Amino acid sequence: MKTIQFFDTSLRDGEQTPGVNFNTAEKVRIAKQLESYGIDALEAGFPITSPGDFEAVSEIAKAVDTMTVVGLARCRKKDIDAAYEALKHANHPQIHVFLATSEIHMKYKLHMSEEEVLASIKEHVTYAKSLFEKVQFSPEDATRTEKEFLVKAIQTAVDAGATIINVPDTVGYSNPTEYGELFQYITSNCQNIDNVIFSCHCHNDLGMATANALAAIENGAGRVEGTINGIGERAGNTAIEEVALALHIRQDFYQAKTNIILEKTKMTSDLISRLSGIPIHKTKPIIGGNAFAHESGIHQDGVLKHPDTYEIMTPQLIGLKTNHLPLGKLSGSHAFGQKLIELGYTNLTPEEQQILFDEFKVLADKKKNILDRDIHALVAGNAISTSQSLEL
Numbered sequence: 001m002k003t004i005q006f007f008d009t010s011l012r013d014g015e016q017t018p019g020v021n022f023n024t025a026e027k028v029r030i031a032k033q034l035e036s037y038g039i040d041a042l043e044a045g046f047p048i049t050s051p052g053d054f055e056a057v058s059e060i061a062k063a064v065d066t067m068t069v070v071g072l073a074r075c076r077k078k079d080i081d082a083a084y085e086a087l088k089h090a091n092h093p094q095i096h097v098f099l100a101t102s103e104i105h106m107k108y109k110l111h112m113s114e115e116e117v118l119a120s121i122k123e124h125v126t127y128a129k130s131l132f133e134k135v136q137f138s139p140e141d142a143t144r145t146e147k148e149f150l151v152k153a154i155q156t157a158v159d160a161g162a163t164i165i166n167v168p169d170t171v172g173y174s175n176p177t178e179y180g181e182l183f184q185y186i187t188s189n190c191q192n193i194d195n196v197i198f199s200c201h202c203h204n205d206l207g208m209a210t211a212n213a214l215a216a217i218e219n220g221a222g223r224v225e226g227t228i229n230g231i232g233e234r235a236g237n238t239a240i241e242e243v244a245l246a247l248h249i250r251q252d253f254y255q256a257k258t259n260i261i262l263e264k265t266k267m268t269s270d271l272i273s274r275l276s277g278i279p280i281h282k283t284k285p286i287i288g289g290n291a292f293a294h295e296s297g298i299h300q301d302g303v304l305k306h307p308d309t310y311e312i313m314t315p316q317l318i319g320l321k322t323n324h325l326p327l328g329k330l331s332g333s334h335a336f337g338q339k340l341i342e343l344g345y346t347n348l349t350p351e352e353q354q355i356l357f358d359e360f361k362v363l364a365d366k367k368k369n370i371l372d373r374d375i376h377a378l379v380a381g382n383a384i385s386t387s388q389s390l391e392l
C-alpha cells in the first residue's frame with residue numbers, strides 16, 4: 001500500500017485568506033500542532049516578503065523536530081537566499097521555487113517569453129539545489145499551461161535538480177478527469193523521474209479542490225498540498241482533513257495510507273479556526289457542526305438502532321466525543337424518548353411520553369431549535385408528568 005504525504009500551506013497560502021494574519025507565536029503554535037497531527041511538510045512562509053514572515057519561518061524551523069519545514073521563493077536569487085537563511089536551523093529544510101508557465105501569466109504578468117521562462121527555471125532551480133537537498137518546483141497556473149510547454153518546464157526543473165514537482169491548479173479551473181489526465185501526461189512524458197515526488201495543489205474556485213486532489217492521487221501523485229479547513233486565496237485550497245478522511249474511509253478504493261493522526265482532526269481544525277478568525281460552516285464535510293448531527297426522524301431512528309445506517313465514519317475517529325441528534329419538527333419518537341431519558345425522565349409511562357411527544361411536535365412547528373430547557377418546560381408544564389421523579 002502506498003503512503004500519501006501531506007504538505008500543509010495553512011501558514012502561507014492559508015494566510016493569503018483575506019483578513020487572516022497570524023503572528024509568529026501563533027504560527028509556531030500551529031506548526032507544533034501540525035507536526036503532532038502527522039503533517040509531513042509544512043510551508044512555513046515566504047521569507048522574502050516581510051521581516052515578520054522571515055522571523056516566523058525561522059522560529060518554526062527551530063521549534064519543530066521531525067516535520068520538513070519549507071520556505072517559498074520566486075525564481076530570484078534574493079528569494080532563495082532569504083529562504084536559505086530563514087531555514088538554516090531546520091532539521092529538515094526544503095525550498096519551494098515557483099514560476100508561472102501559462103501563456104496568460106507569461107504574457108500579462110511576467111512579460112517573459114517561453115525561452116526566458118525555461119532559462120530562469122534552469123538558473124534558479126540549479127541555484128536552489130546548490131543550497132538545499134530537497135528542492136520543489138511549481139509551474140504556477142499549470143492547469144492552464146499548454147501541455148507540451150508544461151512538460152518542458154518540468155523537465156528543465158528535474159534536470160536542474162528538483163526532486164518534488166508540484167502541479168498547481170492555481171485558479172481552481174480544472175476538474176477531476178482533466179487533472180488526473182494531466183498527471184498521466186506529465187509522468188509519461190518526463191524523463192528521469194524515478195526519484196521525483198509528484199504533488200498536487202488545488203484551489204476550490206469551482207468546489208472541486210478535494211475531488212481534484214483525489215484524482216491526482218489516483219493518477220500517481222504521492223503528495224497533497226492543502227490547508228486545514230481549506231482556508232486560502234479566494235475560495236480556498238484543498239482541505240487536508242477532507243482528503244485524509246477520504247483516503248482512510250475509502251482505503252478499499254485508494255489503497256493508500258497517510259501519516260495523519262485522524263483523532264487530532266477536530267482539535268487541529270478548531271485551533272486554525274480560532275486563530276484565523278474564520279468560522280467553520282455548519283455543513284462543511286468532516287469538521288462542520290452538522291457533520292455528525294441527524295435531525296430527521298427516520299435518520300435518528302436508524303442511527304439509534306445502528307450508527308452505520310447513516311454514518312460512514314464515527315465521530316470518535318476525528319476526535320469528537322459523540323454524534324448529535326438535535327430535536328426539530330422532523331424528529332421522531334425514538335430520538336425524543338432518548339432525549340427524555342438523557343434529561344433524567346426515566347419513569348414515564350408510554351402514554352405520558354406520547355402526550356409529551358405530541359406537545360413537542362406542536363412546539364417544534366413554531367421553534368427551529370428545541371433546547372433541553374424547552375423539554376424541561378414541557379415536562380414541568382404537563383399535569384401528568386409533574387408526578388414523575390426526576391432521576392438525574
Ligand code: KIV
Nearest residue numbers: 098138140141168170
Ligand atoms: O496556487 C499556486 O499556484 C501557488 C503556488 C505558489 C504553488 O500557491
Ligand code: ZN
Nearest residue numbers: 013168170201
Ligand atoms: Zn496556491
